Amino acid sequence: MTLLSVSHLSAALGGRPVLHDISFDVGPGELVGLIGPNGAGKSTLLRALMGLTPASGAIVLDGEDGGDLTATRRALKVAYMAQSRDVAWAMPVEALVALGRLPHLPRLSPMRAADRAAVDAAMRLMDVEAHRDRQATALSGGELARVLAARALAQETPLLLADEPAAGLDPSHQIGLMQVFHSLAQEGRSVVVSTHDLGLAARSCTRLILLDRGRVVADGTPEAVVTANNLKSVYGVEAYFGEVEGRMVVLPLGLSTPSSKEHRA
Amino acid sequence: MNDARRYQMALAALTLATLILFCLSLLVGPAGIGFIDSVSALFSERRDAIALIMQEIRLPRALLGLMVGATLGLSGAVLQGYLRNPLAEPALIGVSASASLGAVLAIYTGLSAVFPPALPLAALAASVVAVLIVQAMAGRRGSVLTLILAGVAVSSFAGAMTSLALNLSSNPFAALEIMFWMLGSLTDRSMTHVWLALPFMLAGWAALLTLGRALDALTLGGDTAASLGVDMRRVQFLAVFGTAASVGAATAVTGAIGFVGLVVPHLLRPLTGGQPSRLLPTSALGGASVVLAADILVRIVAPERDLKLGVLTAIVGAPFFLWLVWRERRKVA
Amino acid sequence: MPETRKGRALFAPLAAVLALAYPAAAAPAPQRVVSMNLCTDEMAMLIAAPGQLHSVSFLAADPISSVLAPEASRYKANHGQAEEIFLMQPDLVLAGTYTTGATVDLLRRLGIRVEQFAPENSFDDIRAGLRRMGEVLGQRQRAEDLVADLDRRLAAVKAGDHDGMTAAIYYANSYTSGSGTLIDDVMAKAGLTNIATKFGYAGMERLPLELLVLSDPDLLVTADRGYSAPALAQQGFDHPAFRAQAALSGAVDLASRYTICGAPFTAEAVRLLSQGADARKAAPK
Numbered sequence: 023m024t025l026l027s028v029s030h031l032s033a034a035l036g037g038r039p040v041l042h043d044i045s046f047d048v049g050p051g052e053l054v055g056l057i058g059p060n061g062a063g064k065s066t067l068l069r070a071l072m073g074l075t076p077a078s079g080a081i082v083l084d085g086e087d088g089g090d091l092t093a094t095r096r097a098l099k100v101a102y103m104a105q106s107r108d109v110a111w112a113m114p115v116e117a118l119v120a121l122g123r124l125p126h127l128p129r130l131s132p133m134r135a136a137d138r139a140a141v142d143a144a145m146r147l148m149d150v151e152a153h154r155d156r157q158a159t160a161l162s163g164g165e166l167a168r169v170l171a172a173r174a175l176a177q178e179t180p181l182l183l184a185d186e187p188a189a190g191l192d193p194s195h196q197i198g199l200m201q202v203f204h205s206l207a208q209e210g211r212s213v214v215v216s217t218h219d220l221g222l223a224a225r226s227c228t229r230l231i232l233l234d235r236g237r238v239v240a241d242g243t244p245e246a247v248v249t250a251n252n253l254k255s256v257y258g259v260e261a262y263f264g265e266v267e268g269r270m271v272v273l274p275l276g277l278s279t280p281s282s283k284e285h286r287a
Numbered sequence: 288m289n290d291a292r293r294y295q296m297a298l299a300a301l302t303l304a305t306l307i308l309f310c311l312s313l314l315v316g317p318a319g320i321g322f323i324d325s326v327s328a329l330f331s332e333r334r335d336a337i338a339l340i341m342q343e344i345r346l347p348r349a350l351l352g353l354m355v356g357a358t359l360g361l362s363g364a365v366l367q368g369y370l371r372n373p374l375a376e377p378a379l380i381g382v383s384a385s386a387s388l389g390a391v392l393a394i395y396t397g398l399s400a401v402f403p404p405a406l407p408l409a410a411l412a413a414s415v416v417a418v419l420i421v422q423a424m425a426g427r428r429g430s431v432l433t434l435i436l437a438g439v440a441v442s443s444f445a446g447a448m449t450s451l452a453l454n455l456s457s458n459p460f461a462a463l464e465i466m467f468w469m470l471g472s473l474t475d476r477s478m479t480h481v482w483l484a485l486p487f488m489l490a491g492w493a494a495l496l497t498l499g500r501a502l503d504a505l506t507l508g509g510d511t512a513a514s515l516g517v518d519m520r521r522v523q524f525l526a527v528f529g530t531a532a533s534v535g536a537a538t539a540v541t542g543a544i545g546f547v548g549l550v551v552p553h554l555l556r557p558l559t560g561g562q563p564s565r566l567l568p569t570s571a572l573g574g575a576s577v578v579l580a581a582d583i584l585v586r587i588v589a590p591e592r593d594l595k596l597g598v599l600t601a602i603v604g605a606p607f608f609l610w611l612v613w614r615e616r617r618k619v620a
Numbered sequence: 621m622p623e624t625r626k627g628r629a630l631f632a633p634l635a636a637v638l639a640l641a642y643p644a645a646a647a648p649a650p651q652r653v654v655s656m657n658l659c660t661d662e663m664a665m666l667i668a669a670p671g672q673l674h675s676v677s678f679l680a681a682d683p684i685s686s687v688l689a690p691e692a693s694r695y696k697a698n699h700g701q702a703e704e705i706f707l708m709q710p711d712l713v714l715a716g717t718y719t720t721g722a723t724v725d726l727l728r729r730l731g732i733r734v735e736q737f738a739p740e741n742s743f744d745d746i747r748a749g750l751r752r753m754g755e756v757l758g759q760r761q762r763a764e765d766l767v768a769d770l771d772r773r774l775a776a777v778k779a780g781d782h783d784g785m786t787a788a789i790y791y792a793n794s795y796t797s798g799s800g801t802l803i804d805d806v807m808a809k810a811g812l813t814n815i816a817t818k819f820g821y822a823g824m825e826r827l828p829l830e831l832l833v834l835s836d837p838d839l840l841v842t843a844d845r846g847y848s849a850p851a852l853a854q855q856g857f858d859h860p861a862f863r864a865q866a867a868l869s870g871a872v873d874l875a876s877r878y879t880i881c882g883a884p885f886t887a888e889a890v891r892l893l894s895q896g897a898d899a900r901k902a903a904p905k
Contacts, residue, residue: 074510097516104510110371111506111561114290121504125516155289157561173507177515317704336709339730344703400717403725459824460718460739475702475723591678591699 024049024082025181025212026071031079033063033070040066041077042236048214050180053200053207055223056216057247058233059257064216065105067233068183071214072102084180097125101177103184107166112157115169119145122176141176147202148172149195163190171199175206182206182213188222200226220261224248224270232256244270254278290560294569297558301572305353308579312349313341315586347478352579354481354488355473355541358533360574361567363548365495368502368563369526370431373556376549377534380434380527381417381441386538388445388452389413391465395452406468407483407539414535417441422527431509434523471542471597473582484536491533492571494525499564506563544597546604547574553611649758650712650733655680656700656723657716659881660737662688663753664714665695666883667762675708687877687885702726712756740882742805746770749882766884773887774809782811782897787839788832789816789874790862796827803841803879806886810893812839833865839896840869843876870900 026048033041041063048054056064070077073088073096081088084099091099101122109118122144123137133141145151148168153161158169171187182203188196196219203213204226217223223230223244230247232240234256240247248270253261260278264271314325318340328337329346359377366375377383393399393409424437449469456462501522504512513519537544552570559565578596581603585594653668654675655661661680664673665688678699679685680692698704702723705713713734715724724734735756740746747767754763787807789797797803798814798821807814815835816827832840842857878889 069510072510072514074513092516093513093518094516097514100514102511102514104508104514106508106510108508109506110508111556111563113506113561117290117503117560117562118506121507121515124500124504127500159561170507317701318707336707340703340706343730344706344726399721403721406721456823460716462824464718464721475726477722477726477729479725479729480722593699593701 025084026214027080027082028071029080031067031070031077031081033066033075033077035066035075040236041070044079044236044238046231046238046241048181048212050210050212051207051228052212053203053226053228054212054214055227055230055244056214056233057218057220057223057230061235062233062256063236064233065185068102068185068214068216071183072096072100094125097177097179099179100181100183101174101179103170103174103182103187105185107163107170109158109166112159114154115150115156115158115161116141116145116154118158118169119150119172119176122173122178125177140178144172144175147175149198164192164195167191168195168199171202175202180211182211184213184215186216186218188215188217188219196222197226220248220253220274221272224272248272294559294565297555297569298572301555301569301576304576305572305579308576308583309349309353312352312579312583313345315583316340316345317590343477344475347476347481348473348582349579350481351473351476351484351540352582353575354484355537355544356547356575356578357571358488358491358537358574359544359547359578360551361492361495361571362530362534363574364552364563364566364570365498365502365526366530366548367552368505368566369498369522370435371505371508373553374549377530378442378543378545378548380421380438380530381445382414382531382534383538383543384442384445384449385417386410386414386535387469387543388449390468390539390542391449391452394461394465394468395456397461404479404483407480407536410539411487411535413445414531414538417445418527418531418535422524425523425527434527467595468542469597470595471544471600472585472593472595473541473578474593476540480540484540487532487536491529491531491536494529495533496567498522498525498529499567502563502567506561542595542597544578544600546600546608547577550604550608550611551577553608650710650756652708652710653712653714653757654698654705654708654710655714656698656705656720657714657737658685659716659739659749660714660753661692662686662881662883663737663749664757665691666766667750667753667759668757669759669762672757672759674710675705683877684875685877685880687883702730706730706732714753714756739802741800741802743770743774743809743882743886745802746882746884746886750884770884770887773884774890777810777887777890777894782894782901785812785838785897785900786815786818786835787812787841787893787897788814788827788835788837789841789843790827790832790857791843792857794826794829795824796821796832797824798822802882802886803889806879806889807841807893809887809890810897812893812897829859829861833861836865837869838900839893840866840871841893841896842866842871842873843879870896870903872896 024047029045031041031044044067058064066075069075071081083091120133120141123133123140126137145154148171150168150172153165158166161169167187167190174182188199191199200222203215207213227244229242230244231238232247232252239256240252250261253259258278259274260276262273262275314322320337324337325341328341331338362377366377366379367373389409389412390406393406399406421434421437421441425434453462453465501512501517504515504517509519551573552566555569555573556566559569581599582596585596585599588594651672652674653664653672655664656677658677658679661676665676673695675696675698676692678697681689681697683689686692700720700723705727710732713727713732715734715736717736717738724736727734737749740749750763750766754760789803796816798816800822804814804817815837872893874889874892878886
């Protein structure tokens, strides 16, 4: 059983091909890290999965063809955290998190008890309850990132796609965020997270997909994907590899020599 | 729940203000008719002078003030929410300028002199044409930027054509009439105008009022809104056509009344906790209050000079807006 | 105003339908007439029987625009607003064809008879306007007397000896009047050729200062140079080129109250122009 199935997905932006023939499946319980250098196509892939960027190929979301889903049905299956954290109006945090309940509300219906409970639970998980009445535009970058994550959690979907949700968070909230995602996965949902933090991805994800110039170059456990070779050929960096309490530790150290970078082509 | 409470208070206060101003608007005029006489005349079956004044002169004026103000406030709130920009206003998508052009052409060709309803009808027709062009340009993908650019282009073109009509008009009387009409006024409008504008405004309001939740979601940007189940193409269609129908009808019967659609939503936003869905009814009531108040002022300040409503809203609105900008600036600093 | 005339012709059938909707009901003479337009004010003041005219517009008392300003004080002033006029309970309202469309419309809805008069663009228009006003007010004889007075005053102007003399009118904002305007006919009746009409201008148009100097009119006519409210529009009168041309040509400043509206007093404008032309002839360049 899979919650997300992608086959032969290709997409172009402004006539330039960005994604080439991408296929993978994500099942319940998986926390997938999407990694790759700038311009590899991580954001475009997530946007294509949401139907925000036109793409060819097939996307199946929780058993239904992505192309056939109405906007509301899609919103009940997938939640999406955009990379942009722009909030247009000075809205209180609680109201902002409550936006996650929109797909669940019948027309003209106010929030019901279950909706309020979901909003409270999401705020508690993301540690933003204290900011409940503050205006979202007055929060710090990290606080806002957590509020936006709570908004996505309040949507209570089986599948969550998050575009660099951990960027700008302090270490404790980075770890906290990944722990929340991890527990969502353990409840039987799927989470796909794009990130540039290789160490964080390797430590917390159950699986990594490495993109380079629009293609999947590696897909598997963190140990299988984050290898010295892959880092050298895709990112052009040398890294320190270690292990702490049975979990992988990776720390990029410096640029690899130009000759080794030639390997990429 | 402090926030919701403040919103309810604001809504109640604005409803009350609108009601009071509506009644005041019915009571102000050269004929010093007492309050009781006015009210009884309003519902009187007899067609005596006071009843005619109340029913045929003051009632349509007050009703149009209410309708036009609500239209401007509501469409301003929707466009600011849809474009995620506090500087958006109904004129942005080219409706006001095109409606003005239609009206000017009706005056210029002499059509309106022969057949009075031709003026609002031509204005409405022109705004429909404009919005079709804007919508076609913005396209199926519903890009906000193309929408604004198309609106600016259509506005500039309509404005230039209006100036051309003024330039080419070798008749100073017609030119003067065009100038006066463009300044916006509610003076001596009749129930014909009300019935002409009402269906378009109701249709426009219905379209705009369904957008509350979609606009809330848009606070987080178009992508997030789409991920929350908002059909962005539908939102654009409803926002553009709702504005066109209601503002087109408003401009058609009263001329262009500026600043209400820009300032009112901006002013009331803090009372709604920044939630666009709450801003819609609030801003509609606020717009109605402002236009009614301005129309009362026009009659009190210079009863004999037929001061134009659009001039007054701009005179009061522009400095007020400067003050708002100044306050924002201080907050940022 | 050629456009408007064209418009009229186009919509003549419509006009006919509307005329049916608002019958002229000529039977008894109206007893309580309210005029809300400067030109109908002046014509009505000249033609109406004592007590027949109740109110005129506030502009009628403005000495700059109105020839009959002193007379206007005998009537109530109105400001052209429906409620105010309705309260006067008139049995006839006189209005112009421009700028008061909504008010006229509303008054008609209220069952008040409104007669609209288009601005006069020639002495023929003036005669027709006076006769129509006479008909509407039930004072045909009075109107005929005024037409005769107008013709007498026009005939008294010796225009014959201005052959080949040209004139240009120059308003604020560099506007001039070409063919189809009252001032053009005034010039013609004074025996002068309007250079704007020679240039092919119709109606009110902008006359570039260069063209004015190039055409070197024998008589340079200005309108209301001494208007009390200052306006940027008047700066054309202070341009050195204009002042030089004014020194070369004969100059006449014509009070616009004689030509804003057409009436027998418009003959006074013809007389003033003719007088200016005579003076110019007596003192050549």
